[in-house]
Amino acid sequence: MALSNTLKNVATKLIKKFGRKMILVSSTVGDYDPDGTTITHSESDIIGLVSNYATKDYKEGLIAMGDAPIYTTTEITKEHKLKFGNKSYVVTFVDSYPINESIVLYYANIRTDGGV
Numbered sequence: 001m002a003l004s005n006t007l008k009n010v011a012t013k014l015i016k017k018f019g020r021k022m023i024l025v026s027s028t029v030g031d032y033d034p035d036g037t038t039i040t041h042s043e044s045d046i047i048g049l050v051s052n053y054a055t056k057d058y059k060e061g062l063i064a065m066g067d068a069p070i071y072t073t074t075e076i077t078k079e080h081k082l083k084f085g086n087k088s089y090v091v092t093f094v095d096s097y098p099i100n101e102s103i104v105l106y107y108a109n110i111r112t113d114g115g116v
Contacts, residue, residue, distance in 0.1 A: 008104045012073045019049040024074065025081040025088075048072040048082070067092070067111050076106050081113070088113050 024046045030038035048070045057063055068089075070082070082089045089110040097105040 005102075007099060008073060008102070011071075011105045015047050015049045015071060015073060019047045019072075020084060022046050022048045022070075023083040024076065025083060027079065027081075043083075046072055046074040046076075048074075048084075050084075063109060064111060067109055070108050070110055072106050072108070073104070074106065075103070076108050082110055 022045070024044050026042045026044075028040045028042070030040065049072070051069045051071070053063060053067065053069060076091060076094055078091050078094055080091050082091065090113045091108050092111050093109040095107045096103045097107070
């Protein structure tokens with residue numbers, strides 16, 4: 001357990017140093033109502049490190065031009081959206097790096113959704 005806490009602290013420090021502030025948007029669908037379904041959006045600030053893909057990654061067809069990988073210690077899922085740099089992004093893929101049953105780091109692919 002000590003190793004996972006140490007690695008999470010290191011990841012957090014590096015992401016804070018080299019990352020950027022982002023807004024994590026969560027949407028919750030309410031109960032069905034004949035007048036319409038209520039969707040509640042909540043926003044929270046997180047820090048994420050945005051990176052770039054290598055040219056060979058695009059050739060394999062798993063990602064599209066304009067996609068970007070991000071790293072964060074905040075839990076992120078495919079249901080989340082991110083906002084930063086006057087753009088809105090959808091999460092298309094998420095993976096995590098667990099150590100001793102504790103998540104140390106989340107890796108996600110984001111794609112612009114055209115929104116602001």
